[in-house]
Amino acid sequence: MTAATYQYVDLPDASVVTTRALLTARENIGDTVAARAMMCIHGGAGFGKTLAVNTCLRELEPGEDVRKITFRARPTARAVRYELFTALDLAGEPPRHPSEFDRLLKTALAERPRTFLVDEAQWLNGEAFEYFRYLWDEPSTQLAIIFVGGEGCHTVLRREPMLSSRIFIWQHFTRLTPDEVLDVIPLFHPIWADADPDDITFADSHAAHGTFRAWAQLTAHTRTALARTGRPRVDQELLRWAFSRLG
Ligand SMILES: Nc1ncnc2c1ncn2[C@@H]1O[C@H](COP(=O)(O)OP(=O)(O)OP(=O)(O)O)[C@@H](O)[C@H]1O
Numbered sequence: 517m518t519a520a521t522y523q524y525v526d527l528p529d530a531s532v533v534t535t536r537a538l539l540t541a542r543e544n545i546g547d548t549v550a551a552r553a554m555m556c557i558h559g560g561a562g563f564g565k566t567l568a569v570n571t572c573l574r575e576l577e578p579g580e581d582v583r584k585i586t587f588r589a590r591p592t593a594r595a596v597r598y599e600l601f602t603a604l605d606l607a608g609e610p611p612r613h614p615s616e617f618d619r620l621l622k623t624a625l626a627e628r629p630r631t632f633l634v635d636e637a638q639w640l641n642g643e644a645f646e647y648f649r650y651l652w653d654e655p656s657t658q659l660a661i662i663f664v665g666g667e668g669c670h671t672v673l674r675r676e677p678m679l680s681s682r683i684f685i686w687q688h689f690t691r692l693t694p695d696e697v698l699d700v701i702p703l704f705h706p707i708w709a710d711a712d713p714d715d716i717t718f719a720d721s722h723a724a725h726g727t728f729r730a731w732a733q734l735t736a737h738t739r740t741a742l743a744r745t746g747r748p749r750v751d752q753e754l755l756r757w758a759f760s761r762l763g
């Protein structure tokens with residue numbers, strides 16, 4: 517899979533860069549999967565959580581069975597069962613009765629060790645979290661679960677002591693520091709490779725503020741500006757034009 521698969525905006529020539537947060541996630545995810553434990557990665561919008569977790573999960577042992585579940589709205593336990601049925605590619609019709617459904621899921625999960633990536637976990641309420649806890653606690657299953665969510669995720673999880681007391685590792689994802697911006701942005705996209713470091717700092721302090729998603733958008737607009745003006749290199753005038761599009 518190419519790095520572009522995980523780009524928020526279509527950004528040709530962008531690379532996945534190894535940030536400190538990504539390095540920490542790599543170690544945390546490896547340890548969580550090895551321990552068949554549960555972890556929670558939480559932090560602000562656009563800080564790079566989803567991209568980091570997907571990158572790290574791809575690097576696990578080839579035999580590791582990883583299933584991704586992304587919630588877009590507040591699911592009930594019933595909706596969680598259906599999502600798992602789909603994520604596990606189970607054959608046939610989903611069972612009608614909850615107890616039958618639970619038995620089916622537990623049987624499927626007992627087949628082999630599995631890792632779940634549950635993204636947008638801030639959408640989960642107590643009932644939904646409790647359902648994951650129930651499956652994880654079942655002695656026949658060997659589940660590792662990585663919950664990933666926005667700032668609210670931590671608050672919601674903390675309200676569920678049954679689950680939160682079982683979380684093996686908590687990782688708070690933070691924005692890029694100004695120093696880190698100077699290290700990683702030149703590797704992120706060729707337009708920054710030969711840019712003046714002062715211009716990169718200017719872009720970060722005026723527009724991107726260490727948020728990776730903002731850097732991706734800013735890069736897309738700056739690329740357009742370079743193409744339209746025919747200038748060979750980023751400058752502050754081009755950057756100001758790009759900022760004006762970011763609001
Ligand atoms: N390590 C990285 N290397 C290259 N690009 C990155 C990296 N991390 C993030 N990005 C860029 O920033 C965008 C936003 O990152 P991502 O979707 O992972 O954020 P998020 O923390 O999951 O946000 P949200 O909380 O809104 O889901 C990505 O689509 C990608 O363009």
Ligand SMILES: [Mg+2]
Nearest residue numbers: 565566567635
């Ligand atoms: Mg995300």
